[in-house]
Amino acid sequence: MSGRGPRRDPVKERFWRRVFRRQDAGRLSVREFCERHGLAESAFYAWRAEIRRRDQQESQSTAATRASVRAAHPPRKRAPPARSRFLPVSVAGADALMNVAPPVAVEIQLPSGMVLRIGRDCDPAALRAVLGAVLGGPAEAAAC
Numbered sequence: 151m152s153g154r155g156p157r158r159d160p161v162k163e164r165f166w167r168r169v170f171r172r173q174d175a176g177r178l179s180v181r182e183f184c185e186r187h188g189l190a191e192s193a194f195y196a197w198r199a200e201i202r203r204r205d206q207q208e209s210q211s212t213a214a215t216r217a218s219v220r221a222a223h224p225p226r227k228r229a230p231p232a233r234s235r236f237l238p239v240s241v242a243g244a245d246a247l248m249n250v251a252p253p254v255a256v257e258i259q260l261p262s263g264m265v266l267r268i269g270r271d272c273d274p275a276a277l278r279a280v281l282g283a284v285l286g287g288p289a290e291a292a293a294c
Contacts, residue, residue: 158204162197163201163204166197166198166201167201169187169189169194169197170198170201173194180194180195255268255269255270255272256268260284260285264284266280266281266284
């Protein structure tokens, strides 16, 4: 023996992990669950403690491995962020328009909740282009 303790039995460990998942998913207490499934309550608690200990050791081992990998491979320099593809927009006389609602001829509420308000003097070609972009395909609009 290497002094590490008893050898792990993967079959038993899988069995007890399934037992714990079933018990957690049900509404029975540990005592009721063990009685119903013919398990010794002491074995249930002993294996639960053992599985938690193993999981904790594995978690610590994984964290230590990650730390050593990070130390061996420092992070690469990141590329500069991509430039924005939006253009600045300004509206002439925007102060005067802020408190006045434009006349609306049609209001469309999309399934996503987005609302499109189309004015009375809309351009049919522009409306088709906007609807095509929003809906993701060609849009048919006979007239505004």
